[in-house]
Amino acid sequence: MKKRKIAIMGFGTVGGGAYDILTKNREYIKATQGLDIEVKYILDRSDAPLKKHGVDPSLFCPSADALAADPEVELVIETMGGVEPARGFIVKMLEAGKSVVTANKELLAKSWAQLEPIAKAHDCGLFFEASCVGGVPVIRALGESFQGDKVQAVYGIINGTTNFILSKMSKEGLSYADALAEAQRLGFAEADPVSDVGGYDAAYKLSILASLAFHTCVPYADIFREGIESVTANDIKNAHELGYEIKLLAIGKRDGNDIEARVHPAFVPMDHPLASVSGAFNAVYLTGDHVGDLMFYGAGAGAHPTGSAIVSDVIKALGGSPKYCDFDNSGKLDKKLNFVGDFVSGYYICVTVDDKPGVLSRLATVLGDNSVSIKAAMQVPSAADTATVVFLTHRAHEKSVMKSLETIGRLAAVKSIDSMIRVL
Ligand code: NDP
Numbered sequence: 456m457k458k459r460k461i462a463i464m465g466f467g468t469v470g471g472g473a474y475d476i477l478t479k480n481r482e483y484i485k486a487t488q489g490l491d492i493e494v495k496y497i498l499d500r501s502d503a504p505l506k507k508h509g510v511d512p513s514l515f516c517p518s519a520d521a522l523a524a525d526p527e528v529e530l531v532i533e534t535m536g537g538v539e540p541a542r543g544f545i546v547k548m549l550e551a552g553k554s555v556v557t558a559n560k561e562l563l564a565k566s567w568a569q570l571e572p573i574a575k576a577h578d579c580g581l582f583f584e585a586s587c588v589g590g591v592p593v594i595r596a597l598g599e600s601f602q603g604d605k606v607q608a609v610y611g612i613i614n615g616t617t618n619f620i621l622s623k624m625s626k627e628g629l630s631y632a633d634a635l636a637e638a639q640r641l642g643f644a645e646a647d648p649v650s651d652v653g654g655y656d657a658a659y660k661l662s663i664l665a666s667l668a669f670h671t672c673v674p675y676a677d678i679f680r681e682g683i684e685s686v687t688a689n690d691i692k693n694a695h696e697l698g699y700e701i702k703l704l705a706i707g708k709r710d711g712n713d714i715e716a717r718v719h720p721a722f723v724p725m726d727h728p729l730a731s732v733s734g735a736f737n738a739v740y741l742t743g744d745h746v747g748d749l750m751f752y753g754a755g756a757g758a759h760p761t762g763s764a765i766v767s768d769v770i771k772a773l774g775g776s777p778k779y780c781d782f783d784n785s786g787k788l789d790k791k792l793n794f795v796g797d798f799v800s801g802y803y804i805c806v807t808v809d810d811k812p813g814v815l816s817r818l819a820t821v822l823g824d825n826s827v828s829i830k831a832a833m834q835v836p837s838a839a840d841t842a843t844v845v846f847l848t849h850r851a852h853e854k855s856v857m858k859s860l861e862t863i864g865r866l867a868a869v870k871s872i873d874s875m876i877r878v879l
């Protein structure tokens with residue numbers, strides 16, 4: 456059987472995981488897929504990661520040019536992360552006729568529109584199953600299992616680090632900082648964890664998933680994004696009392712020409728399946744107009760789950776012809792589509808006020824004046840002479856809630872608006 460030579464650029468968590476699978480399961484892949492895949496080079500800053508991983512340091516390649524120039528290398532895995540030099544290296548590989556398999560959602564969300572034409576021009580593939588939802592084959596499902604259905608929604612938990620942090624805070628009472636440090640130690644977090652906690656990583660992934668789901672470019676820059684940095688232990692306690700968990704959700708919807716795409720923390724009812732998705736696990740719902748709701752669940756980050764998605768793409772790339780996306784991938788929203796900014800949601804609002812008669816009714820009046828209807832209210836003990844008031848609202852327009860909060864913030868009796876979190 457002919458050896459199929461490939462290379463890996465970036466030998467950290469994911470690159471190492473992919474290498475493990477390719478070597479440990481090499482015979483199995485030969486037997487089941489008819490492909491004998493050999494890693495010929497590994498590019499990194501030095502050979503130190505290879506030595507640390509117990510890999511023959513002679514595989515180390517210091518230069519992308521040398522890698523691109525080797526005609527034996529058919530395909531390159533990019534697991535370096537970041538935009539540059541990853542983008543430049545990928546372009547070099549595509550221009551040299553090598554297919555690329557990447558886990559880099561940031562690069563893809565920002566540069567898909569430039570990379571795909573280069574791949575097409577050189578008749579090679581750009582594969583990215585590992586870029587979204589770790590080991591869960593949701594990109595494959597979107598491309599190969601939903602052709603007959605119009606996908607109306609793609610939503611769920613698509614960032615492992617934030618789900619890990621929120622789960623640790625919720626279940627073990629860990630502080631935000633300690634939970635983040637543990638996620639970093641376990642290799643889930645991005646090199647700059649602001650990408651995770653700020654919701655950027657989820658927005659990159661939502662841009663990719665929503666584009667594929669809705670057959671139109673959903674630009675990353677248009678996605679509403681809010682991270683988990685301001686979620687407090689108090690919010691989690693209030694959520695529990697009201698029967699909810701807090702999760703960072705990514706939500707994409709298409710209704711005719713209306714597209715909605717947003718990433719933000721959300722109260723999720725305890726009896727909703729997403730509420731029990733814990734740790735670095737992810738879960739994504741795809742709603743088709745005929746198949747209904749399908750939920751995809753599994754490890755959303757980590758060396759071997761993500762490595763598994765990489766290897767699956769390597770096998771697909773080496774075994775067949777490249778497939779490109781089926782829409783005008785210009786990087787811009789199609790002119791005939793509207794991006795819905797004033798979306799509708801339930802809201803949790805937490806306000807600290809003077810503990811005086813009439814204050815609660817003033818808050819309720821402001822909400823009512825803006826057509827925001829209260830579903831539940833509770834008063835939580837607070838410091839002397841103040842009270843913390845918590846509201847859950849029925850579904851309301853985002854702009855109406857924002858306007859209410861502006862007015863509430865100006866009331867003399869209001870000490871602080873402590874939190875506002877949307878409700879699924
Ligand atoms: P790591 O930081 O663990 O690995 C990246 C490796 O690439 C490191 O060894 C790094 O070296 C090396 N590298 C970075 N820049 C360069 C460069 N300019 N030249 C040579 N080597 C370089 O990252 P991960 O494996 O966690 O992530 C890699 C990619 O996979 C990212 O795009 C990430 O978003 C994505 N991903 C990660 C998942 C995870 O669970 N970790 C899951 C799904 C996707 P150094 O450490 O010295 O910078």
Ligand code: HSE
Nearest residue numbers: 614615616643645756
């Ligand atoms: N940092 C990412 C996460 C890695 O935590 O989900 C997987 O894409």
